[in-house]
Amino acid sequence: METFQPVAANGLLDRRAFLRGGAALAAAMTGYARAEPLSEAPWSKGPGELVPPYGTPSKHEKAAARTLSNPKGEPRTQHARTPHHLLQGMATPNGLHFVISHAGDPEVDPAQHRLAIHGLVKRPLVFTIEALARYPMVSRFTFVECGGNSSPLFSPEPIQATAQALHGLSSCAEWTGVALSTLLEETGIDAKARWVIAEGSDSPHLHRSVPLSKILDDAIVALYQNGERVMPGNGYPLRLLLPGWEGNMNVKWLRRLELAEQPAMSYYESRTYAPILPSGKAYRFYFVNEVKSFITQPSVGYGMKGPGFYEISGLAYSGNGRITKVMVSADGGKTWAEAALQEPVLAKCFTRFRIPWQWNRGPAVLQSRAWDDAGNVQPSRPEIIAARGQGSRVAPVTAFISQHYNGPTSWAVDANGGVRHVYA
Amino acid sequence: METFQPVAANGLLDRRAFLRGGAALAAAMTGYARAEPLSEAPWSKGPGELVPPYGTPSKHEKAAARTLSNPKGEPRTQHARTPHHLLQGMATPNGLHFVISHAGDPEVDPAQHRLAIHGLVKRPLVFTIEALARYPMVSRFTFVECGGNSSPLFSPEPIQATAQALHGLSSCAEWTGVALSTLLEETGIDAKARWVIAEGSDSPHLHRSVPLSKILDDAIVALYQNGERVMPGNGYPLRLLLPGWEGNMNVKWLRRLELAEQPAMSYYESRTYAPILPSGKAYRFYFVNEVKSFITQPSVGYGMKGPGFYEISGLAYSGNGRITKVMVSADGGKTWAEAALQEPVLAKCFTRFRIPWQWNRGPAVLQSRAWDDAGNVQPSRPEIIAARGQGSRVAPVTAFISQHYNGPTSWAVDANGGVRHVYA
Numbered sequence: 001m002e003t004f005q006p007v008a009a010n011g012l013l014d015r016r017a018f019l020r021g022g023a024a025l026a027a028a029m030t031g032y033a034r035a036e037p038l039s040e041a042p043w044s045k046g047p048g049e050l051v052p053p054y055g056t057p058s059k060h061e062k063a064a065a066r067t068l069s070n071p072k073g074e075p076r077t078q079h080a081r082t083p084h085h086l087l088q089g090m091a092t093p094n095g096l097h098f099v100i101s102h103a104g105d106p107e108v109d110p111a112q113h114r115l116a117i118h119g120l121v122k123r124p125l126v127f128t129i130e131a132l133a134r135y136p137m138v139s140r141f142t143f144v145e146c147g148g149n150s151s152p153l154f155s156p157e158p159i160q161a162t163a164q165a166l167h168g169l170s171s172c173a174e175w176t177g178v179a180l181s182t183l184l185e186e187t188g189i190d191a192k193a194r195w196v197i198a199e200g201s202d203s204p205h206l207h208r209s210v211p212l213s214k215i216l217d218d219a220i221v222a223l224y225q226n227g228e229r230v231m232p233g234n235g236y237p238l239r240l241l242l243p244g245w246e247g248n249m250n251v252k253w254l255r256r257l258e259l260a261e262q263p264a265m266s267y268y269e270s271r272t273y274a275p276i277l278p279s280g281k282a283y284r285f286y287f288v289n290e291v292k293s294f295i296t297q298p299s300v301g302y303g304m305k306g307p308g309f310y311e312i313s314g315l316a317y318s319g320n321g322r323i324t325k326v327m328v329s330a331d332g333g334k335t336w337a338e339a340a341l342q343e344p345v346l347a348k349c350f351t352r353f354r355i356p357w358q359w360n361r362g363p364a365v366l367q368s369r370a371w372d373d374a375g376n377v378q379p380s381r382p383e384i385i386a387a388r389g390q391g392s393r394v395a396p397v398t399a400f401i402s403q404h405y406n407g408p409t410s411w412a413v414d415a416n417g418g419v420r421h422v423y424a
Numbered sequence: 425m426e427t428f429q430p431v432a433a434n435g436l437l438d439r440r441a442f443l444r445g446g447a448a449l450a451a452a453m454t455g456y457a458r459a460e461p462l463s464e465a466p467w468s469k470g471p472g473e474l475v476p477p478y479g480t481p482s483k484h485e486k487a488a489a490r491t492l493s494n495p496k497g498e499p500r501t502q503h504a505r506t507p508h509h510l511l512q513g514m515a516t517p518n519g520l521h522f523v524i525s526h527a528g529d530p531e532v533d534p535a536q537h538r539l540a541i542h543g544l545v546k547r548p549l550v551f552t553i554e555a556l557a558r559y560p561m562v563s564r565f566t567f568v569e570c571g572g573n574s575s576p577l578f579s580p581e582p583i584q585a586t587a588q589a590l591h592g593l594s595s596c597a598e599w600t601g602v603a604l605s606t607l608l609e610e611t612g613i614d615a616k617a618r619w620v621i622a623e624g625s626d627s628p629h630l631h632r633s634v635p636l637s638k639i640l641d642d643a644i645v646a647l648y649q650n651g652e653r654v655m656p657g658n659g660y661p662l663r664l665l666l667p668g669w670e671g672n673m674n675v676k677w678l679r680r681l682e683l684a685e686q687p688a689m690s691y692y693e694s695r696t697y698a699p700i701l702p703s704g705k706a707y708r709f710y711f712v713n714e715v716k717s718f719i720t721q722p723s724v725g726y727g728m729k730g731p732g733f734y735e736i737s738g739l740a741y742s743g744n745g746r747i748t749k750v751m752v753s754a755d756g757g758k759t760w761a762e763a764a765l766q767e768p769v770l771a772k773c774f775t776r777f778r779i780p781w782q783w784n785r786g787p788a789v790l791q792s793r794a795w796d797d798a799g800n801v802q803p804s805r806p807e808i809i810a811a812r813g814q815g816s817r818v819a820p821v822t823a824f825i826s827q828h829y830n831g832p833t834s835w836a837v838d839a840n841g842g843v844r845h846v847y848a
Contacts, residue, residue, distance in 0.1 A: 017560075038540055038680060041532070044625045048528030050497040051504045051657050053489035054480070054519040058660045060534050061653050065477035073474040080475045088600040088648040089563040093518050095478040096652060104472030108465070110484050116462055136441075136735050136780055139513040139766050176512040201468045224512040226650065228488055228520060231479045256462060311560050342563050344768045356560055 008337035010330035011358035012312075015340035057095075066096055067164060077102050080233065081168025084294075084315065085302040090342065090350040091141070092171035094226050098247075099233035100146060100169065103203045106253050110237040113201065115221065119258035122188025129223070129237050135178040138220060140243065141349045143317050145170035145289045147246035147273050150405040153381065154391040158410075158421045162301040166409065166421070167294050172317070172350035175241050176224035180215045180257075193259040197266075198240045201255040208249045209263030210242060214287075218243050221254065244319025244348035245287045246404070248273060275402045278389045283403065291318035291378050292406035293326055293353070293370035304417030307361050312339075313354045318372035322346065325371040326353040332365035332410060332424035339368070347373075364413040365424045381407040381423060432761035434754035435782035436736075439764035481519075490520055491588060501526050504657065505592025508718075508739065509726040514766065514774040515565070516595035518650050522671075523657035524570060524593065527627045530677050534661040537625065539645065543682035546612025553647070553661050559602040562644060564667065565773045567741050569594035569713045571670035571697050574829040577805065578815040582834075582845045586725040590833065590845070591718050596741070596774035599665050601646035604639045604681075617683040621690075622664045625679040632673045633687030634666060638711075642667050645678065668743025668772040669711045670828070672697060699826045702813045707827065715742035715802050716830040717750055717777070717794035728841030731785050736763075737778045742796035746770065749795040750777040756789035756834060756848035763792070771797075788837045789848045805831040805847060 007014045057064060064087070066080035080099040082092055092098075099105070110129045118124035146169035152159045153166065189212070196215045199207040210219070220241040222230060230236045235252030242250050248268050263269065263285070274284040293316035298304055312330075316323045322345055327336040339353035353368065370378045379387075384407045391402030410424040431438045481488060488511070490504035504523040506516055516522075523529070534553045542548035570593035576583045577590065604620075613636070620639045623631040634643070644665040646654060654660045659676030666674050672692050687693065687709070698708040717740035722728055736754075740747045746769055751760040763777035777792065794802045803811075808831040815826030834848040 038538075041536060041625055041679075043530040043532050043677075044627055044629065044679075046627055047497070047499065048525065048530040048626060049656065050495075051490075051492060051502045051523050051525050051529060053492060053504070055490075055504075055521065055523070055655045055657050056478070056519065057652060058532075058534075058656050060661075064652055066475075066479075068475065068477060071474075073471070075471065078475040080477070080479075087651040088561060089598045089651050091515065091598045091650045093650045093652045095480065095519075097479065099475050099479070101472065101475050105475055106467040106472040108467050108482075110482075112465060114462075130729065134729075134732075134734055137512060137737065137778065139776060141768075174513045174515045201465055202472060203468055203470055205468065226515045226517045227511040227513050228481060228517045229485050232473065232482050233475050233479050236482045237484075253467075255465075255468075305554065305558075308558075310558055313561065344565075344770060346768060352563060354561060 006358070008330065008335040010362060010364045011360065012328060012330050012337040013356040013358060015338060015355050017356055064096065066098070067168065073104055078104065079169065081164050082171045084163045084167055084296045085299045090172055090352050091226065092173055094173065094228065094231050097171040097173060097231060097234055098146070098169050100247065101202070101233060102206060105232045106202045108201060108237055108253055113237055115238065115254060116256040117183060117187045118256065119260050120190035120193035121259050122190065125187050132178055132221065132238065133223060135182055137176050138179050139174055139176040141172065141174045141346050142241070142243040143170060143172040143348065143350050144247050144250055147248060147403040151391065151402060153405045153407060153409065154385070154402045156390060158423050160300065160421055163294060163296050163299040169247065173226045175220060175222040177220040177222035177238070177241065180219040180221060183221065184216065189259065192261050195260045195263050197258040197260055197264045198251040198254060199256045200251045201253040206251060206268065207264060207266045208251055208268055209266065210249060212259065214242060214245065244289055246273065246289060249287060273403055275391060276389065283388065286404070289319035290404065290406045291320065291370050291372040291376045292316065293368040293378060294409040295366050295368050295411060298366070298413065298419050299411055300419050300421055303419045304359055304413060306417070307359055310357045310359055311354055312357045312366060313352065314368050316351045316353055316368070316370035317349060318370070318374070318376065319348055320372050320374035320376055321348065322373045323351040323370055324373050327369045328355045329367045330357065330364045333367055359413070361415050363415065365422060366411045366413065367408045367424065369408060379407055383407070430782070432754065432759040434786060434788045435784065436752060436754050436761040437780040437782060439762060439779050441780055488520065490522065491592065497528055502528065503593065505588050506595045508587040508591060508720045509723045514596055514776050515650065516597055518597065518652065518655050521595040521597060521655060521658055522570070522593050524671065525626070525657060526630060529656045530626045532625060532661055532677055537661055539662065539678060540680040541607060541611045542680065543684050544614035544617035545683050546614065549611050556602055556645065556662065557647060559606055561600050562603050563598055563600040565596065565598045565770050566665070566667040567594060567596040567772065567774050568671045568674055571672060571827040575815065575826060577829045577831060577833065578809070578826045580814060582847050584724065584845055587718060587720050587723040593671070597650045599644060599646040600648035601644040601662065601665065604643040604645060607645065608640065613683065616685050619684045619687050621682040621684055621688045622675040622678060623680045624675045625677040630675060630692065631688060631690045632675055632692055633690065634673060636683065638666060638669065668713055670697065670713060673711060697827055699815060700813065707812065710828070713743035713828065714830045715744065715794050715796040715800045716740065717792040717802060718833040719790050719792050719835060722790070722837065722843050723835055724843050724845055727843045728783055728837060730841070731783055734781045734783055735778055736781045736790060737776065738792050740775045740777055740792070740794035741773060742794070742798070742800065743772055744796050744798035744800055745772070746797045747775040747794055748797050751793045752779045753791045754781065754788045757791055783837070785839050787839065789846060790835045790837065791832045791848065793832060803831055807831070
């Protein structure tokens, strides 16, 4: 039987330990017991529940729900955050995909809904959902992340909150729809067009300006999410999908795309997603969700239960491409070990990373750092604060708010296995 | 503007047409109209619905539900079939993953549930769910398919039924859990062990015998399905996952694994999944779901709406490996064209295939045929009938029933765009 050799301080073990075999964990594990005559559980003694037409999670998994910022639907934005600390793998199930709705989820009738493409085109066209569904489709797994995800980490003091509260405005799904390049073949493009203004059919008519080059590169009009039609909160019956670009631009309940020479200077591009930089200039028209990672297990609210073996696990992703490496530290960044990346590793998609860890009640500070194939590395927290500033305090949120935080998240583990959010 | 050149009879177009650009479909399309001043839809005029903690599909998508063979839960098996004709991409959303429950879905309490590994092991062990969740995890996208999926195609006459009714006992998800090889490192393995008998905690205690070699190769004790905990109908809180092997062996609500020298000769291996071959011998202990494909759009119940352009789309998969090629015919198998395969193409996983099609109201018979990287090709229907026999008529099902049908499915399109199931 192999003895584990730590590969970095505070008990990080080689990521390949379990691929080699011969690595029994018995000495490290708790929670098992020798087999004994099996008893009959109550649920084994009679017929079970009816199989429903549409399945839902066990009643024992009520905790695996989105947290709501505005559960009574008062006339302001509603946020529903993904419970990352309770999930695994890389796909976010549709019921738990994050949602931000500025005036609730409009109840769109797909038979009446239309998508217009107009402005600087040769043939303005209006499409029914049925017509769109006949076009050639493409599918891709990709994350969508709000530009404001992780903004509590701009706060001068670390806010004690779960991975769900800090990072829950980011999710990943297999999206299927029609490439916008295909639809723009239908309309033709006027040579003067540089921007596409996308507008939703929610009551605020949320609209954002997208460079035409992105639209022609990999934008999709998405009709399906993880195989089924897009969820109401994610834009049913169709949304714009801009792989790797900030969530708000992926306009939901999409009703029109206007090709134009100039951007619209809409509310969300000139105000919310245009924070003031330390230089005094606005950080405007910066779209990409850059390379990022965070540890989901263990984390605040998902701590340790006794000493021994654990797997440290988390998510890494980049709006610029594919994750190439994730390093993990258990001593606040002094020593590092490389995590295993779960296949398939796809561009602009969540990548699950994992590394084995032996915890013997010693203090530890867990951190991750990711690299992408465009040559980017996740910055340190001081680096991103220096570049972007501390942000500003915005009511009713009790944190300093800015956009596109992609620095590290640090979890401090105490002797009892409790986890706190720290800056390290 | 490019004119499409058919690459096979009855209007099949080159799969790369839409990658090259310059291929406008306007002449082929219906359902669009020139843009006009946009009207305000009712849902754009006021606040929308409350964002819920757990999202569910639009009320307009009620048709995208599983069909139930036993909706009142009478004391017999319940089947819930995936609506393939209404889905896209390769992931099956958890609410629509197929379920077969022989006595309903047991309502298992994860805090009380235990998994025992015993028999020919060195250290019999009992695991809580919490203990299992600390082990190193693996994730993989893989299909699960009932051995009886597609059995209506053994009928001497083609049964008029949807892709859901014919092929809906097959689904695909990202499963995450602990490799059984890891757990067997913990227990140790007695040198005499050759089989593992897996038993569920449903009231019939469904059990199946699995060769130890498969268990050590790629078997998983799955705790998560598409990111969240396994659905009640799919084995909550844990199931055995045997990538590419018949569904019934992927024992749900798993409560024990007994290592043994011989198989158990359980009901499902000696009776249901042991049909009598034309030679008179039982087709027994044959586990793999071999290479297969079927067209999901168009299909029965999802026909054509006027002439013009369509995309033919479907699913291909093999329990022996990765799909390497799918050919599509629009003339009942006389001429063929190669379909595009949607990335990522993963082993033992659904692969979505697509090919563009120009339909001008002519009669057509659509078929697909798949190849895998283990060198297998989907057989013709006469080939599989000759090998396996016609099966036997089993009440209350009105079809001839046998196992592991992986021949083609043929959809005949009439001049009105209606689709019928035919043998061709």
